[in-house]
Amino acid sequence: MPYADSDPAAALAATSAAPFAIKILIAGGFGVGKTTLVGSVSEVRPLRTEEDLSEPGSGVDALDGVERKTTTTVAMDFGRITINDDLVVYLFGTPGQKRFWFMWDELAYGALGAVVMADTRRLADCFPSIDYFERAGMPFVVAVNCFDDARRYPLPTMRAALNLTDDIPLLLCDARQRSSSRDVLVALVEHALARLSAGQQVTPAR
Amino acid sequence: MVRPYALIAGRTRPSGQAIDLIASVCAVRGASAPDFDCEPEHLRLLRMCRVPASVADLAAGLDLPLGVVRVLIADLRDHGLVTVTGPATAGLSDGRILKEVADALRRL
Numbered sequence: 001m002p003y004a005d006s007d008p009a010a011a012l013a014a015t016s017a018a019p020f021a022i023k024i025l026i027a028g029g030f031g032v033g034k035t036t037l038v039g040s041v042s043e044v045r046p047l048r049t050e051e052d053l054s055e056p057g058s059g060v061d062a063l064d065g066v067e068r069k070t071t072t073t074v075a076m077d078f079g080r081i082t083i084n085d086d087l088v089v090y091l092f093g094t095p096g097q098k099r100f101w102f103m104w105d106e107l108a109y110g111a112l113g114a115v116v117m118a119d120t121r122r123l124a125d126c127f128p129s130i131d132y133f134e135r136a137g138m139p140f141v142v143a144v145n146c147f148d149d150a151r152r153y154p155l156p157t158m159r160a161a162l163n164l165t166d167d168i169p170l171l172l173c174d175a176r177q178r179s180s181s182r183d184v185l186v187a188l189v190e191h192a193l194a195r196l197s198a199g200q201q202v203t204p205a206r
Numbered sequence: 207m208v209r210p211y212a213l214i215a216g217r218t219r220p221s222g223q224a225i226d227l228i229a230s231v232c233a234v235r236g237a238s239a240p241d242f243d244c245e246p247e248h249l250r251l252l253r254m255c256r257v258p259a260s261v262a263d264l265a266a267g268l269d270l271p272l273g274v275v276r277v278l279i280a281d282l283r284d285h286g287l288v289t290v291t292g293p294a295t296a297g298l299s300d301g302r303i304l305k306e307v308a309d310a311l312r313r314l
Contacts, residue, residue: 018230018258018260018292020297020303021293022298023227023228041314045267047262048271050272050273081311083307084310088260090228090262106226106227110293112298112304182314189307190308193301193304193305196299
């Protein structure tokens with residue numbers, strides 16, 4: 001544990017190099033299962049951020065009577081998968097609505113790619129996220145979270161409804177299941193690899 | 207939310223170069239104790255990054271908002287007490303690293 005103050009081993013390790021960090025983003029509308037997915041596949045830690053509401057959120061957040069308040073706390077889903085001493089995968093999930101795009105700009109920098117989560121009952125909620133990652137030229141996969149009471153559609157139907165080109169992986173998942181969430185992440189990394197082999201740029205410039 | 211901002215005297219932007227969420231922060235070995243008017247949180251932060259730690263991990267560990275932690279890290283950096291590196295994005299265009307990640311995830 002990096003936080004053990006009195007641990008002599010930790011003090012000795014102070015010379016060790018930082019592990020290589022991989023950042024993966026989890027996007028999608030409210031209630032689509034981002035928190036569930038991050039929680040099922042990684043060690044979750046609380047992380048809060050605070051954002052200036054004066055611009056992006058104006059007209060959206062009810063700030064009547066609190067005119068002086070210009071920042072709000074936004075909880076981020078934050079998970080960590082320690083692969084080995086040299087490699088750590090970080091998962092960050094935040095809402096995908098357009099008014100949060102200013103947060104995405106920072107999150108997206110240096111990210112390996114993104115998982116866009118979708119819910120067939122509210123498919124349109126994931127459109128802004130898809131738009132964002134298409135524009136950013138970042139590798140992404142779309143994972144349809146199969147809620148128990150949601151209607152199932154054939155993948156080609158969903159691909160058409162999402163207006164996704166054939167090169168974007170589209171898969172079904174159950175975010176509650178660790179193996180299923182893992183498969184989504186594997187699909188993303190493989191997609192990034194395939195793009196790399198095809199000579200496409202993986203990381204967008206800031 | 208008042209207390210965290212009092213901590214950084216109302217500053218909301220860290221000084222100097224941008225500090226990424228997964229940048230690695232490491233205490234400078236052999237650096238003397240902080241000689242500026244530091245808060246207990248500066249000292250906690252300094253202890254936490256005796257081994258390299260990511261900004262996100264530090265923020266979660268301190269249970270302070272990310273923006274506040276960034277300012278604190280920048281303070282320590284200004285005084286030569288920590289180094290901030292990365293994130294190294296070059297690995298993302300290294301097929302071997304991506305393959306290693308995919309294989310490791312498959313074993314989860």
